[in-house]
Amino acid sequence: MSSIAKPDDKTGSPPFFSKQATVARPGFSRWMVPPAALAVHLCIGQAYAFSVFNGPLTKIIGITQSAPDDWSLTTLGWIFSLAIVFLGLSAAFAGKWLEHVGPRRTMFTAACCFGGGFIVSAIGVWTHQIWLLYLGYGVIGGIGLGLGYVSPVSTLIRWFPDRRGMATGMAIMGFGGGAMIAAPLSVALMNHFKSATSAGVAETFVVLGIAYFISMTIGSLAIRVPPADWKPAGWTPPATTTTKMITRNHVHIDQALKTPQFYLIWLVLFLNVTAGIGILGQASVMIQESFKSTVTAAAAAGFVGLLSLFNMGGRFIWASSSDWLGRKNTYFIFFVLGAVLYYFVPTFAQAGNIALFVLSYCVILSMYGGGFATVPAYLADMFGTAFVGGIHGRLLTAWAAAGVAGPVLVNYIRAYEVAHGVAKADAYTLTVHLMAVLLVIGFICNLLVKRVDDKHHMTEAQLAAEK
Template identity: 75%
Template structure:
């Protein structure tokens, strides 16, 4: 695509600082991270007609629950199918489309609330907004890795940390706007959607306009590529489609899926869980504080663990996630029975840090295994593991809990079996991670291969 948004026009000029790229990525991820805070709209949306209380024609929570589910499904689908397109057109155009979809999704949803047509909200925030989530999530990743070959983990951690922290901005902003716009005739959601759609579009456009890709053969001043001694880090490249033919892709898919499954299921029930396990000791307000603390560790873990992986190695970092995580999950039931709330909170905070770290470390892991050329597209396809875990985790926690209660188990003890199952899943993840080996050379791109997907690197870098 020619013009301002083309890949050729986004190549950095001499003197451009690579440290402008992380803020560009953050300006996108802090916006799309709002998805984790969408639940603040659930209660007001059940009172759109009744305003003060739900009317008979108002939407039910079960109906509204599909909005977030659709958004996560289309996040995974758009990342999987849009990743290859991203490698062809570059991050600037991809981020622009993400801004249009995510911001536009709010505007369509505002119309859906105004007309009281739920399908418009499904279409707006769920489908179109979900596409914006997926494209916005993957668009800066490969660019950051190419700008920071010396600190791959740290670079991706800086951006993906923003997704974990987006809810910390989105939740209070949503509440503030709804309080400002609400009246005797309105819950204020329509106006809030309109304002947030505009604000998020503008913020994401700042990222799209700021982002640049490095020129061919660029490397940081004073840095020379080290002689590859770690067999788990390649200096070769694997094409997106070829990556799907390797066992490493599916092992990494399993690694991400199991790590996320263990964390996301518990995260969704954290407030209820701590109140039921420490009945009478934890108020709803305290439980909300517990959830906020988990969000902080989720966000901080994204930066800490991905940065640490630059020194520990990606495989060793996931080794820690699975071994320590399994031990923590297996210990939690005894903490609940002993009534040790402080240690219970600490264990969950550590679990959430590794949950977030799993998201931010996986792009660098992919770059180590498959090379940097197509890491954005490969990462997009791997994110289908997130979509799978987003269904599997909550289902395991919720249905096992209901079954346990139905069998007469006290609510405080209804999570014990689930915790042991989560520990078991992490053991399986440990085995998958342990099984990962370097990609066989038959999958590597050969010298002189012409990459039709990459408009500015035709035969690309002589060493390739």
């Protein structure tokens, strides 16, 4: 399907939201693109701060304490899981559409869905209908997350072919850092709107929905794509190397699904995300239960914000480092170091050592974020850049699956442990040790990744026909 838009009958120029209307003019600086990506990713990164709403949402009726008809944590946990599921599904199905219509229309659609999802969720809180929160933040907001997530990635890879890791780090860095802003902001807004009859959650949802819609719309208007066959001045594509496995060929989006490399990298992402996302989704509650007499709700929100900072920084630092370490070696570090830290975290909690507990999770979350930022460059190295946006979108089904597996493991194992007499402070030990095992399995999957066989590569004629 051709991606060239028909000119507007009245003006002779392509429609405003078409891909052709976003092609950069001569002299455009590629460094103007990362801020546009960040305007979107800093907003949708709020998903990582959703745990600050879990406590107040269990007290919507009781206000100061949970009432019999209030929602439980296990019921609320599905909101975050649904959002991640629909993030992955929308990213997978929108891959080809993104390549056809371009990033501007995709990013604006994301703004409508993500902002609108907050408004629907606010109505759900006011009417105390959990299905509206599932629909609003989970489904509609999740679609906004997926569209907003993949929109800038392939664009930045094309603008920065000389530094793919750094480019994807910039594109995805904001998603990890969004919670650093959203966590304290959400707590402040809830405290501002809180009254004798309201926990302040619904009003906070409305404010956030409007603010995020405006910011994401600005990002969609600022985004630009490079002209066809554009290259940085003086840059020559590197020769294929054995250590970094960077190909100069291209694999079609549909053909990529016929390679073992796609599914091995899918498992690598799935296991890395599962090992982090469940803990991240319950970070605020977890640290308060692990250090019940020491950590307040405000301090827990600060912990969530700190994790967000490392999540964000790790995306840029680890992805940039992968440009010289190689993507495969970078993931080896994630899996080995992550497994060791997960194994020792319960020991730190039992010893009452908050500093080592927090530091361990900060490092883990830096690698968790780094895994997200490194994987698009990993895909570009393996399958080429022609269809990396669509391939990346399909790979994010691993995130959708992990969005269910991670929180379910954490929430339900915790509930089982507590129900059988385990103290809340010790209820996460089995879970985090299981996470260490998952990372060991991820190490093995990454070890098995090899070059894509030549039979999957497109010919010059096939590539030209697709363009």
